Amino acid sequence: MRLLVATRNRHKLEEIRQIFALPGLELLAADEVPGLPEEVVEDEVTFEGNALKKARELGAASGLWAMADDSGLEVEALGNEPGVRSARYAGEPCSTPANNEKLLRELEGVADRRARFRCVIALRAPDGREWSVEGRCEGRIIGAPRGANGFGYDPLFVPDGHDATFAELDGATKNALSHRGHALRRAAELWHGLLA
Numbered sequence: 592m593r594l595l596v597a598t599r600n601r602h603k604l605e606e607i608r609q610i611f612a613l614p615g616l617e618l619l620a621a622d623e624v625p626g627l628p629e630e631v632v633e634d635e636v637t638f639e640g641n642a643l644k645k646a647r648e649l650g651a652a653s654g655l656w657a658m659a660d661d662s663g664l665e666v667e668a669l670g671n672e673p674g675v676r677s678a679r680y681a682g683e684p685c686s687t688p689a690n691n692e693k694l695l696r697e698l699e700g701v702a703d704r705r706a707r708f709r710c711v712i713a714l715r716a717p718d719g720r721e722w723s724v725e726g727r728c729e730g731r732i733i734g735a736p737r738g739a740n741g742f743g744y745d746p747l748f749v750p751d752g753h754d755a756t757f758a759e760l761d762g763a764t765k766n767a768l769s770h771r772g773h774a775l776r777r778a779a780e781l782w783h784g785l786l787a
């Protein structure tokens with residue numbers, strides 16, 4: 592069985608390959624399949640909407656099983672912003688340093704630092720059937736960046752039950768705790784169920 596993973600992000604693809612290492616399953620990245628749209632515009636207002644949109648567009652264009660994800664950070668005191676706008680929080684072109692600086696500015700003097708990462712993974716069959724699963728990781732935003740691993744808001748996010756930021760944790764520990772790790776394991780269970 593061939594499954595198209597609707598991402599051109601090598602970092603995500605590697606995580607997905609590790610968790611989806613299933614016999615008889617061949618994972619294809621979007622850049623390994625000719626004729627796909629370069630980019631799917633992520634203009635839905637929910638993570639689920641964006642993930643389904645990506646899986647739908649690339650699945651329909653390729654005729655393959657397709658899997659897509661959308662993820663982001665929700666901050667309680669900011670009414671769950673930046674949410675689906677996480678990548679472009681400080682405007683476009685997307686800039687991680689600018690996003691992180693904006694987040695710290697918005698939270699200056701704010702005592703409630705609770706936040707969560709969310710990741711929704713959508714799966715689409717060639718006949719148009721669709722599913723989605725979600726993973727979350729609760730935590731808090733600290734006052735200044737710490738750590739050099741990972742990407743995005745990792746240096747500002749401390750998961751509940753830990754003192755280190757995501758950027759201070761090693762990849763395996765982050766995968767075990769993270770929104771994307773949880774969502775990917777749920778997606779792998781869903782996939783097993785579909786094949787059973």
Ligand code: IMP
Pocket residue numbers: 660661662663664677678708741742743744745757769771
């Ligand atoms: P997307 O799912 O690639 O659209 O990611 C949206 C944005 O959410 C990223 O550009 C990051 O800013 C943020 N984000 C999602 N997951 C993570 C994570 O695991 N660590 C840090 N930032 C993340």
